[in-house]
Amino acid sequence: MEFGILGPLLVRDGAEVRVIPAAKQRILLAALLVRRGQLVPAEQLVETVWDDRPPRSAATTLRNYVMRLRKGLGNAGERIETRAGGYLITVEPGEFDADRLVALRDLGADALRQGAFERATTLLDEALGLWRGPALVDVPSDSVRRLEADRLAEARLDILESKLDAELHLGHHAALFAELRTLTATHPERERFWVQLMTALYRSGRQSEALAVYQQVRQILTKEIGVEPGTELRAVHQRILSADPSLDDPAPAQDTEEHGIGRPVSPTPFQLPPDLTDFTGRTAEVLDLTARLTTASRRSAVIAVVSGQPGVGKSALAGHVAHAARFSHPDGTLYADLRGTQREPASAHAVLGSFLLALGLPAHTIPADLDERTALYRSVLAGRQLLVVLDNARDSAQVRPLLPGDPANAALITSRARLSDLAGAHPVELDVMTEAEALLFLERVLGPARPAADPRATAELAAACGGLPLALRICAARLSARPSWTVRHLADRLTGERQLFDELSLGSLDVRASFAASYEALDPAAARAFRLLSLPGSATVRIETAARLLDQPVSHTERILERLVDAHLLRAEEPGSYRYDGLLHAFAREQSVLRGLEPERWHAPPRRTARHREPDGVLVC
Structure with missing residues (x-):
């Protein structure tokens, strides 16, 4: 799904573009989009749609407009929700062009500050390429355009300034004359464009033209606007007059920043598997994880752990979120399948070796000792913004050496276990689909x-x-x-x-x-409990019942069942009550049959004297 306001209003569902012919429906959609994720009161929408001159029937008509808009948008119409007192539209990360514009602008500005001029040019060009015309050009509402169009137009000019700065650092001054002359003519009040034009002319050996440009802009500013040129304009004028060497053509950009141990950084690694084109749902989890992984200021590296039962979609969610968050990690993404459910999981030692190679270190410089590899890895990541995705982790011990230490980095981990002992990690427990x-x-x-x-x-x-x-x-x-x-x-x-x-x-x-991979990793007591507790027929069992079935004290039984909960093979419904999810219950019963414990031949432990079923189907002893 894609929503766009950088030009005519756009809604694209896959390859299909949804046309919204009615002007008031376009105003309504635009008003919701500029406040995406927020409840917009119906009264405010009425004022916006009718430009503060609503008819008496405005409330009823607004409801009709919402109904027609939903129908006209097809699948996208489901994103518009009716809430008490108003409406809101849900837009997932990466779906809204204005959000992508701001993210690319900020990443490009960061790259420019770091001296990564090629990367800055690429990011800022991508941002400019999102524009299809003036923002909200087909939305006939002054209030909506005042709210968003002016801000976006200013952002576009900021992006142009930054992109031209990067081009000048790369020595492309001769190719910029025409663009800069157009920009200074259409935006004479933006002094930065004049500075860039003067710099480009001077570096091309056209000093007199550069000085003439200064006189031109000074005349415009003093006569038409009533101000003298600013500090930056006056400074570049003086530097041109004195032939300041700092204005000379820069050396060809290398774009090879030095990391903390003095070795050149490799091209940005991007190791993520492809995102799923049919990824569905998980809206709350996607928003939560994306927000955490894209937060700009933090005191420590973000670590998020997605856990859940086998087959619940942990890897799919992590991949989807990582793709959405990649623009906030311009130095790349590292990915490793830790094979936690296999007999021979990936070792941290081997994964660190592959990560360091991907980050540009020669093989002969990578130490053999695990602790030394970990220290080197964290040194290489220091000062950079990377996302590390660790898929299918077995336990916390496996992932600890692979976690970044710099606050600018983040790690996203998936595991069938909760990894509750991983300090500082944000847990996300994934359930089956609704x-x-x-x-x-x-x-x-x-x-x-x-x-x-x-x-x-x-x-x-x-x-x-x-x-x-x-x-x-x-x-x-x-x-x-x-x-x-x-x-x-x-x-x-x-x-x-x-x-x-x-x-x-x-x-x-x-x-x-x-399922078998998780079941076979259980200790014998937990595996026995997993099988036996499925036999009475109900998917829910209470701790007292479980203790009698297992012929164990309640305290010992609880520890066994909590191990099943930690492995996501059993769910803790409430204190003292546990439940199998649907297919896990069927699998547990199948394992019981394979062990010769078929339900029809099941007998209670000797000390259990009576049993009955409560109306809710829970077996009670």
């Missing part, structure tokens, strides 16, 4: 026609998958590969536990194998 998210995901992958042909079967399919993104992706991929299959056909194949996991497998995507 029903609405699951249905939207299926529609995005399959297209709207097949789910719409049988909404009930689609809902049953999503429910059978338990909202687990891995299971949903497998089903969507199988349906995509079998155009002759209906959604009903696959939904029917998912009924019954015995064949469920056989159906939820496609190539390297396998729900059973994903």
